[in-house]
């Protein structure tokens with residue numbers, strides 16, 4: 001298989017088609033082991049080949065929205081030999097990464113950024129007077145995202161040369177939602193439009209390479225435009241529908257935004273795509289090519305289940321079945337969340353579930369199935385989701401926003417201005433708090449404690465296990481303030497869930513194991529372990545106890561309000577305090593403890609275990625990253641011992657002993 005853009009350019013059209021087959025085979029077999037975004041990548045094989053055939057990266061810029069569909073681009077830009085390592089430790093990242101290759105001109109992982117970034121590149125190019133082509137590839141679901149419209153609103157006023165490719169497969173992760181999705185669907189299914197687009201495709205394909213570009217870029221363009229907007233798209237008598245949508249041709253949405261629109265066109269027709277891109281390359285106005293692709297194309301299992309194959313773990317190539325979970329494996333947090341929300345909604349009809357395009361990932365699918373009238377999928381629109389929830393809260397509802405920790409960052413001002421400032425009772429259930437190991441820095445949820453702790457009115461909690469998650473959700477439904485619950489990705493602890501959840505006291509920690517009452521002799525350590533790090537704390541405690549230390553284990557439960565009493569008690573009673581958090585140290589839970597101790601004038605040493613002040617890379621597993629960065633039992637124990645070796649109090653105690 002060729003693996004450089006220069007090689008791609010040398011292939012004949014027949015060879016390009018063979019290349020597409022080889023790439024599909026590679027994607028299907030490699031991802032069966034590593035997992036990843038199979039469906040979206042199978043859908044863009046021809047499009048990516050055509051892009052590299054016509055454009056020349058790294059000089060030309062390909063900007064991929066989200067960039068989960070950039071695997072083919074990686075294969076064609078010198079990364080074929082490392083492709084088997086994708087999403088694994090020291091391997092390729094599953095998204096575009098500027099540090100990974102000069103061909104990745106813009107990093108991403110969160111949706112909706114590509115149009116703005118590409119337009120910024122165009123503006124910079126125009127200012128510099130250089131001639132790079134900038135091509136932005138965005139999915140239909142990117143058009144559910146606000147930033148995309150902010151960029152679209154700006155394009156025609158900013159540059160004359162902008163190439164957008166709307167990669168429309170009708171799916172977000174789940175089926176795409178909202179008015180724009182219905183609009184695109186109308187465009188695609190309109191019979192007259194279909195006929196026109198088939199004619200157009202034939203026309204484009206027939207022309208030898210380059211000729212179309214020449215023809216259209218010069219005089220014939222006017223005639224073509226006429227053909228497109230007047231004959232094909234705006235036939236006499238064509239009218240807008242009563243709802244104002246469905247006006248084709250020059251009244252198409254993109255045309256109104258000042259972009260030349262061409263489409264919808266078959267995104268798997270390589271010769272046609274090549275000609276079309278040649279044309280776009282030479283076009284002297286901003287242009288959007290609307291191409292239709294099929295998620296999972298070339299792999300039956302993926303075509304049959306686009307949502308499941310959007311992104312998945314390892315699977316059996318023959319059947320497409322995921323590698324089965326070990327028997328007796330604990331449930332996933334997301335399922336516990338989803339099932340609990342259904343039960344809570346059944347008892348409290350003010351509760352509403354809201355997702356920003358992540359019904360399966362968050363577990364909100366359970367609510368959609370059980371009580372569809374209590375469920376909203378607003379699209380990839382976290383800001384809107386949060387303000388929408390705030391609006392509902394003003395009318396007596398108690399909305400539950402299920403948004404991953406990392407994606408909630410997008411809505412920070414909305415949290416501040418619309419929810420917290422107005423002290424509205426919105427509940428946020430933040431899945432993927434902690435590491436999302438295979439995805440890496442764009443998806444780790446390592447910042448939420450810091451970004452929430454500083455906002456007034458916030459109640460923020462983290463459960464140590466699935467039973468406590470249920471208690472926390474139950475408790476949250478009784479609050480009249482913004483309430484946040486952070487919990488990790490994937491498997492829970494495997495503890496039984498009580499039949500009746502418990503109402504937790506706000507701001508009260510749980511002392512799991514106390515120190516002894518012997519205040520004179522033994523060295524005392526208090527381990528404050530937030531959320532999922534509780535089990536690590538228990539292991540560390542056992543090891544320290546075996547070495548003669550007197551260890552308390554506390555589950556803080558709340559990062560806001562902090563349980564000042566319990567922290568102060570142990571701050572005075574213990575010789576060393578340890579805080580553990582699956583979060584960056586800077587501004588996190590341990591920082592909060594230090595602030596409290598500072599206010600109280602306590603000088604007890606605090607060992608903080610958490611993530612350092614840097615973006616954490618991706619890896620095969622969470623365990624590997626924890627080992628690398630010291631979130632381990634061994635590191636906790638050795639840091640505590642080091643404290644005792646250094647601290648005068650500790651030396652004293654050793655002498656007494």
Ligand SMILES: Cc1ncc(C[n+]2csc(CCOP(=O)(O)OP(=O)(O)O)c2C)c(N)n1
Nearest residue numbers: 040109110111139140141142171172173357
């Ligand atoms: C801000 C943000 N919210 C949610 C997601 C999760 N997410 C990843 S891909 C995706 C769907 C993308 O759909 P589309 O852009 O149409 O591309 P396709 O996968 O269909 O090719 C979503 C919701 C994200 N990456 N970023």
